Amino acid sequence: MRRVGALQAVANDVTNRGVSAWLLAAVLLAFYLGLYIPGETARLLTTLGGGVWLLGVGVAAATAAVHAWFARRDGTLVVRDEAVLGAKVFGLLMATAGMSAWFARALEPAVHHGRHLLPSPGVTWSTPVLAALLGVALAMGVYGAVRVLRERGDKGAMLREATWVLLAAQLATVTLAYGTHLFDPGSAPVAGDHSPRAFASLLYLALDSKWTLYGLLYTCAVSAGGLYMLGRYLHNRYQVARTLVVIGVQATFGFSVPVLLKLFAQPQYYLSYFWPLKIDAFYPDNILRDPAPFVLWSFLGSLLLVPLLGIFFGKRWYCSWVCGCGGLANTAGEPFRHLSQKGEAAWRFEQASIYTVLGLAIVTTVLVALSALVGPNSALNGVWWSGTGAVSQWRVDGGLHSDAIVTVASKARYYYGLIVVAVLSGAIGVGLYPLGGTRQWCRNFCPMAALLGLIQKVGRYRIRVKEDMCISCGLCTQYCEMGIDVRAYAQSNETFVRASCVGCGMCAEVCPRGVLSLEQRWPGRAAQRAKPAAGLVQLRLRK
Incomplete structure (x- = not known):
């Protein structure tokens, strides 16, 4: 049996609601609260004071109680699991409260020499911080390059591993732009100057905003995740496009x-x-x-x-x-x-x-x-x-x-x-x-x-089901990000359209027998639907 590496173990933990997943959720929640509503967040924390702990306990207890009620109804109640859930929710709330205040200060620092996020003249991030971030970027880049070379011949695998290289380049670029003066032109452009240097100077100064930084980070996340997606679904033209x-x-x-x-x-x-x-x-x-x-x-x-x-x-x-x-x-x-x-x-x-x-x-x-x-x-x-x-x-x-x-x-x-x-x-x-x-x-x-x-619901889009081909593996339902029970429709040979479906096409991608396909067809031209099984009556009511 192949041993799981450290990186794979962390990946499994973060994508399956492990401890690292809860920590990542706290970081993301705090970042968005500090970005969008720093004033409201600060006022709330100041008003609550020490009461934030009591609020955290109350929310955690309520969450565990609601979850326990559903678990008891389904016959899966385990008291220890509910206690662990309550503790995780409490930790999530406390970590979010603490980090949101830090993000609010970091994203809206005091103005120095007319600059907010960009370093002031003669000022940079501390050497240990720069060394750590650039060191991580270098390690990621080398690791990714080695992995890419190891996967030569498999284009999809090479693209997936190249995600490490792209992430390294993104981390290094953001660190150098906001932590050093590497890209700093040194002086503001003179009015009426339309030279490339003046444009570059304006472009650099445009980075001095938390919303520009957020847009940059968001674009980096989409592009890095997109590169991984391209490598994973390179065989699927719809997903690639x-x-x-x-x-x-x-x-x-x-x-x-x-x-x-x-x-x-x-x-x-x-x-x-x-x-x-x-x-x-x-x-x-x-x-x-x-x-x-x-x-x-x-x-x-x-x-x-x-x-x-x-x-x-x-x-x-x-x-x-x-x-x-x-x-x-x-x-x-x-x-x-x-x-x-x-x-x-x-x-x-x-x-x-x-x-x-x-x-x-x-x-x-x-x-x-x-x-x-x-x-x-x-x-x-x-x-x-x-x-x-x-x-x-x-x-x-x-x-x-x-x-x-x-x-x-x-x-x-x-x-x-x-x-x-x-x-x-x-x-x-x-x-x-x-x-x-x-x-x-x-x-x-x-x-x-x-x-x-x-x-x-009244348009042409629908998901077509090939009759009598579903083997009930459940992959389509498992990977539906909108929570649709696609398997039930496939089992009943029912071509369908749901208001919540976003047409990502992943149900058709993971189906091992090609039962599902996305298409545009007016309702009157759709294939005759087979009569659903008795167990699907409740599902039909949910449409």
């Missing part, structure tokens, strides 16, 4: 284009996001602020492109090919896809939560739009509330006005951004990859996924 498009969209529309717009003093606009995912696209202040081509693109994309392509191709054209959230899930998050929750309870929660968020997105958009009509003889920029103090409405003419609808709209806008955008899409959506699988945001909370799912 989908992965290349996801990497390209993130690298261009998700990072490069916004940075370039910033260089030319334009609003940082993300062309790959539409309403309701990009809820502020329809806010009056953004409509008045953004250049006309961007506003036109938002309206045409949200009101025409999204539903039209959804009818013909289902939600996969966006959720699996364009969206950055889905792109991260299907690249860097690929090792966690088998952890997605299955079963009736998970499905009922999904149905309640995702359409609730869609409803909140619609209500918030309408309220903010209606607030533009408040106040006579004045054009406005929008409404805003910082979470504390009075709410306000800013107008182009500089006047300030506030009344009931402005107050409601301002608070709706703030709380939607706080809860849905920051906590659910960021912290929960990515932070729980190691514990609950990928697509937590896409499956349970994304308003765009909810909208496209409704369109998909």
Whole structure:
């Protein structure tokens, strides 16, 4: 029997809810809380004080109790396991609380010589830190290069091992850019200077933002995970094409284009996001602020492109090919896809939560739009509330006005951004990859996924099942990141479409007999469905 190496043991632990998976989840949760809501996180921790420990105990106890109730119902209750779960949840919360404060300070440091994250003149990261990070990068690069040479002749394996080399290059580049002056041009460009050196200087200074750093790290994660995906599924043209498009969209529309717009003093606009995912696209202040081509693109994309392509191709054209959230899930998050929750309870929660968020997105958009009509003889920029103090409405003419609808709209806008955008899409959506699988945001909370799912039900996209070929291995269900019981449909010879399906194609990829295939076909032209077995009646009710 082949002995498992140390790296493989860690990989198995982190992808199967081991101790390292809980630690990784704490780091991710803390990073997103420190990135999106540093002020709110600091205020909460200050208010709670020592009570944060009591809150952690309460949440851990409640989580263990709920899990125990479901386990007792299923006849799998083990008291020791529930106690261990409670301890892990408590540790997760305490680690997240401590690290989130550190991330908040690290991502928004005091300004020195006009710089935030980039090193000030004459200042660099400490030598031990630089040596450690660059040493790790060098070790990863050498290890990856040796592995690539060892796999010569197997293109897929070479690409997978080359992921180590790419990660090493990314780590070294970020370390040198933010920890040293290697890329520092030394002086700001002079007004009117259009030389390549001036452009390079502007590009370097554009890195001095936590959102640019986040975009860079996000793009690195998608590209590194995408390279691994290419190596793993090099034999599958659909997966190869989908992965290349996801990497390209993130690298261009998700990072490069916004940075370039910033260089030319334009609003940082993300062309790959539409309403309701990009809820502020329809806010009056953004409509008045953004250049006309961007506003036109938002309206045409949200009101025409999204539903039209959804009818013909289902939600996969966006959720699996364009969206950055889905792109991260299907690249860097690929090792966690088998952890997605299955079963009736998970499905009922999904149905309640995702359409609730869609409803909140619609209500918030309408309220903010209606607030533009408040106040006579004045054009406005929008409404805003910082979470504390009075709410306000800013107008182009500089006047300030506030009344009931402005107050409601301002608070709706703030709380939607706080809860849905920051906590659910960021912290929960990515932070729980190691514990609950990928697509937590896409499956349970994304308003765009909810909208496209409704369109998909009446469109052409569906998964075709070849009759009488399923051997009930269960791989399709196991690897479905959206928690769909694909095997039940295959067993019943039932070609189907589900609102939650993102069309990743992984069920068709892992099927050993080629039973499943993704296709576009109008419902009236679909093959006659066989009558499902009696045991599948409950599943049919869930569609």
